[in-house]
Amino acid sequence: MSSLLLLLLFLCLLRGGNSSPEEELQILLEFKASLSTTKNNTFESWTSEGRSTCSFAGIKCDSTGSVSELDLTDSGLSGTIPFRSLCRLPSLSRLSLGSNLLCGSITVGLLNCTSLRHLDLGFNYLAGAVPGLAPLNELRVLNLSDNALTGLFPWGSLGNLTDLEVLSLGDNLFDSSPFPEVVVNFARLTWLFLSDCNIRGEIPFSIGNLTHLVDLELADNFLTGGIIAEIARLRNLRQLELYKNSLTGSLPPGFGNLSNLAYLDASMNLLKGDLSELRSLNNLVSLQLFLNDFSGEVPLELGNFRYLTTLSLYSNRLTGMLPPKLGSVSEFEHIDVWDNFFTGEIPPDMCRKGKMRKLLTGDNKFTGKIPESYANCSSLVRLRVRNNSLNGVVPARLWGLPNLEIIDLAFNRFEGPVSAAIGEAKPLRFLFLNNNYFSGKLPDITGARWLYLQYMDVSYNQLTGTLSPHLGESRTLVYLLMAGNQLSGHIPDCWQRMENLTFLDLSSNNLTGRIPSTMGSMVSLHTLHLNNNSFTGRFPLSLRKCQGLVTLDIGENRFHGEVPPWIGDSFPALKILRLRANRFSGGIPPQLFRLAALQLLDLADNELTGSIPRSVGNLAAMAIRRQQRDDLDRNAFGYSDSVSLMWKGEMSFFKRTLSLVRGIDLSCNFLSQEIPSELTNLSGMVYLNLSRNDLTGSIPSAIGNLDLIESLDLSRNQLSGAIPPSIASLTFLDSLDLSSNNLSGRIPSGNQLQTLDPSVYAGNDGLCGPTLPKKCSDHWEWSTDVEENGDGNEIIWLYLGTGHGFVVGFWGFIGLLSFKTSWRLAFFRSMDKVLSRLSIG
Structure with a gap:
């Protein structure tokens, strides 16, 4: 009798305990009911109408007819996983629910799945802490990667999982922990993915014992120390990812023994030394070492690597020439060696196989011409060679490559015309030709040909001709920069469709005529530079609609008439207003000083009369004492705004530090009466120039409030009285000019004042002091x-x-x-x- 009971018990165990087909059906239907799916066919076969569960999509059964595998990877599932219910399937050895939209937590119910050998819950939205996994000691594959799991991962509970072959826990939100040395005990491990797991400390030497590893990913953590020499023992390794840590030292001796290595990414670390260990890694497909401190030359052997498709070495200190044969024997796709010290010519054969998409060699010292061979590289998407010493004429067919999205040739010595073939580059989004010697007329390309063009910078070349009326058809344009050429004629009246244009710079050309009325249609305009041309007429009324303007520079033209009062109410975001060197007349409108954001006001060299309005003290941005950089310094795609200012007696060009400069220049006008005391409220100013006017009265006694000021010019006026003693407290002042006034009395003492040349007081016969010929009596x-x-x-x-x-x-x-x-x-x-x-x- 007892033997019969034991036999029945054994048979029950073979059948999975007390689980019958009906019970397993009910479990699966409950699972289905707890989830929803975006794919209609996922659960189409999951019905109770006389069908076996073994015929359900994603279900496999063992020889006894019990459910052994549930695989609904990438099935559009959402909802929470009913682990307690699922783990009543006694034979379940594989649970694959990765790449779905599942949420909730991993509950302790999972621990009842003691027969699991394969658990894949990766690429979902699971959250919360992971329970101890010790009961799952049959696991071969554990994948919880790419979720939102938190808390301290229970590394210790993995100790019993000695048969693990795949451990993938990366891209979660775990609490910080030391490197989990428990993983080095998994002798069968072939895949270890612990990137972005908040792991700190050094890589243990014992990781060299995992000789079956094919994939080792420890990127985006807080690892320190060096790449240990023991890693060279992992001869089966095909992928090694160590990027975005704080690893130091050089590539260890013997690293070149990883002869099977295909993908190496150790970028964004603190690594240094040369790349000689790479010369024997001839199975490399992708090599990424950017943002480190490597030096020396790229091994010539890389030119013979048959499988190399990606080479990214930007932002190091590498020197010498690139291997001349680079890419000539492989299906090369991507090179980025930006920001190094490479010299010589660009290798000519990187597109020999017709696969290259990105050629990025900017910020180096390359010389010579762009090889003619790239004119046939129809696969090329990005061509960026800026800031080198390249020269000559760009191959004509290169301009019109059919897949080009970026052409960046800026800051070189290219010459000759811009080929009309550029119209064939229909996907073109970014065109950088600035700071070269391109000449002739720009091709008259209509906006219908360039449907995606967003950024066009052809400034500082030798381009001639007139502006095309078709410019206005480029509705996607955000940046249009054409400064520093020899363009002539009128601005065409074609801007009504350019509602996305944000930056427009036509400065330093030979343009004439009036500003067209359609410019007011550019409602997104942020920066407008029309300075240093020969425009005429009154202040452009059409600009009143451009209420988002931050920079308005129409200096060095021939505008006349009064400065309109509506400026103060129309441009609430205006930070730079530059109207210098025109023929504006009349008084300075008090409304101008309603511009609370204004930090640079330049009305110099006009014909303005009357007094300086007392409302000048309302310029709130100039009263801010703490100076921080803002969006004037740098905008999208590295564009920096810039202006020319009269700074310490000389015209200076400000670009990178522009947002740190605050000040007013009203020099060379016919302004009269006293300097308003309210001006001294603007304690954030670093320069003030009121020279060459007819100002009278005394210097405001509170001038010392401007204690950040570096340049102060009040020369060539009719100022009288004593120099206020408070001027001695201006410790940053290193450029002062009070000459040619009627000042009298003693020059205040102060360390800064005593360092200035006596000429700054010249032409004031009543002044005396130790630095002047006239001593005080x-x-x-x-x-x-x-x-x-x-x-x-x-x-x-x-x-x-x-x-x-x-x-x-x-x-x-x-x-x-x-x-x-x-x-x-x-x-x-x-x-x-x-x-x-x-x-x-």
């Missing part, structure tokens, strides 16, 4: 002359009292100062401050 005069040999004593004549005893004591104190330089300097600085205060009264 009153009893407060002092001297701080020091003999060059250092043996003399400084003499300070202070008539604060009489009496022989005081004189003896005084000279005793001075004698002490002569022996201690630091005391002497500190004393005279203190006396400067005291005497400056006394002179106020």
